Amino acid sequence: MAENPNQPTEYDAILGGAYPAPPGAAILGGLEGVKHRLASEAVSLRSNAFKEALKYGQTGLDLVIQTLNADRKGNSTKELAPRANLSGANLSGVDFSGVNLSRVNLNGANLSGANLSKAYLSGATLSGAILSGANLSGAILNSLDLSKLDLSGLDLSGANLSGAYLREANLSCANLTGAYLREANLSWADLTKTNLSRAILSGAILREANLNGANLSGAYLSWAHLHGLDLREADLSEADLSGANLSGLDLSRASLSRANLCWANLREADLSGANLSKANLTKATYNMATRFPKGFSPNRAKAMLSK
Template identity: 25%
Template sequence: MSDELNEEKQPKEYDLVLGGNNPPPTDGLVLGGIEGLKLQFNNANSEEKKIAILQKALAYGETGEAWLLDLIATENDKIQWLAAVLLSNTKNKIYKELLLEYFADFIPKNVDSWNEYKQTLPNFEINLSAINIGYNKELHQVDFSKVNLKKANLSNLLLYEINFFQTNLSQINLKNTTVVSSNIKQSNLENANLTKALFYGAELDEVNLSNAIFVDTDFCNNACIQNMLIDHSYSFSNTSFSDIIFKNVTFKNVNLQNIYFYGSSFENVVFDNCNLISADFRIDCIANLIFKDSNLENIRLMLSNLKGVKFDCVNLRGADFRWSDLTGVNFTGLDVRGANFTRCTFGNNNLDKANTKGAKFSSINSPRFPPNLKTSNLKGALFDDQHYYEPGYE
């Protein structure tokens, strides 16, 4: 009996040992609740084990969050960062404010560590909504991919080579911010403030820009906009798209009056029912550019490669085509009154049933005026090479 009793007194594998001179086991001891998790964390003999244990904290609700907050104050480096990230989705307003202050200080000063640590939780949403980093001057090569930056303030910054892939940027403040050579693919910029923002060489592929504020916004220097539908929810004011690569983009029911597209290239792009009055399109058409059911009055298309461009039921009154290559363009039935075709290159064109009153062409004897246009309807057109000649563009 005494042997059995002594055996019963011996601690089993999962018993809690209190007191004694022997240290508690690091793996076999299990203490219930958050205290057990803390004990496992304190007894862990490697950073990897601590990280694995730490990720279980959120399962303990408010007590788990409180512990994570304590770790932010007592730990450092990756463990401190990880505790903050795990707590980033808290609904506790006090905790949230403290976390945003922590990250707003940590990120600009520890970019390499942020990028390294971020790989620890590749599938965990880091919630930095409403963070204010706008007081910094610049950020370089920060990995914000898949981070929640909703309502964040990144205004007045230089953002260089930032990874915003699949990032929630809705309602973000990028006012007066310059975004250089950055990946913004598949991100959500809905309702973003892009006033006076400059996108220089940025990649915007499948980006949601609905209801974003475009006032004096500038996209330039080979920024790439592709695989997008830009519809009536977009409002552009004094926006510039200079030297942009457009691929697989449809503009539908958009007001683009006076918008600047200087030097841009277009591949599989459609402007459907758009207001393009006085827009500037000095462009290079790579392939399949269509203007459909749109108002192109006084549009500027001079010095452009427009081979194969399709004009379908559009108003081209007063359009400026000077010195452009119009090979293969069909103007049948279109209103080109007052349009300027001076020094254009023609070939396989048709102006049958077009309204050409006041349209300006080079002289009928000019080598720039091919014989096949003689059969088109050119009633009211003007042929005075000397009157429309401009030095330097012979």
Template identity: 40%
Template sequence: MLFRLAFALVSMTALLVNPIDAVSQDMLRSVDLNSPEMSTSEMTRAEVEALLKAAPQDAAGQRSADLQGKRLSHLDLSGLDFSGGNLRLAKFIGTSLKGARFDRAILNQAWLIDADLTDASLAKASLLGTQMQRARLGGADLSGARITADLSGASLIGAKLAGADLSADMRNQSMGLMRGVLRSADLRNADLNGANLSRADLEFAKLQNANLANCDLNHADLAGADLSDANLAGADFTGTDLASALLPSAAALAQTRNLDRARNLNLARRPR
């Protein structure tokens, strides 16, 4: 009886700590990614290009196309410019978006699972509740972007996330703990200088040689993450979970802030 009660309490605690993970998993369980609604496109590349070209211009001459809710999965849209556009709820599952531009675009609740965004630019884009599991973002520019997306298993090797905000919005929790989720993501050689990772989920993330200088890691989850040779100068580790994390050298750790206030530091792995 006591064992069952303890197990129930642990399960409830996990749900309260990571409700966004539960919400994300429930969403994927209820969606058939192979259904026509998710796996097909209602437009051709030529039609997308025409829509982008016909989009209205603002005073600065910048176009902002409206592709809200459009089905654009498994197309080749590489190199296109969606900057400033409304792409909320759009579906880009398995779509090739290599070198495409999404600067300042609204991609809230869009679907980019398995999308190829290699060398794409998403500077200052809005990625709230976006599904980006296993997306390929090697060399992509997400600097200054607002990200509460699920990037679990995504490849961000050499990506630029300087000044990006992946923190939880503690003012609006009606939908659970919306935050950047980078569980098991590959961030080797990525630039996260000055990024806000407060309460972000980086469990088991690969962060070898990543630049985490001046990052806010307040209460972030870095359990099991690999921080080998990472630049942590000025990074704030207040409340950061470091259970089983592989830490960099003592010299690198000496440049951090509030490492003594991290959680489970005694369970972290030290370099040999």
């Protein structure tokens, strides 16, 4: 990197004069040229200038963050889609905490070890992005397409993933404590040993997801779509499963102590070896194919036998 990023290089074009360049003037080189393009009304010119700024080290990165945040604060009236192009950029270890990254193209970007806590990523694209070791706690990720991404072991506690598309995503061992996953699509996602305690999963689609060994204690799963789940040994203590369709699911050796199973569908479910102490099964439906723990009486628990 040049010693002074504000100075033009050998091949840069320079606008003469002692005064700042007017909009549309031909400043092409140096960091000043990048600043000028970031202020441009031309969508593609401004969007691509973000990646150019990264060539100027920390100074350029500070400019990127400053420009992105300026939009959220109302200092910019531009509505660009994408607002910035950072596809394929090396952003490993960068501190983006609380930064406005909405509608930013981050496809294929290296965000390993980046701090994205409380970052606003609504409308961003992350296809093929590398996120290993990133901190996404409290991040706004609602309605994003995160399908097939490797999010294993990441801190996503308190993140807003409502309506997010997480089909076939790897979330094994991730921390999703208190995360908002309302109506998120988690079909075929790997959630083995994932911490989902106190997570909000109402209306979420969890078809064929692997939740083996997951912690769902205190999770809100009311009316969630749970078809084909593997819930063996899952911790569902104090979880709200009211109205949930658990028919045919393997819940063997799962912890359901103090869980709310009111109106839940337990037909053909395998609850053998499960802990149902103080669980509420009022008006939950079961049939003769339902397997309960040894000695458990569904009749005393006020569950209803379905023909």
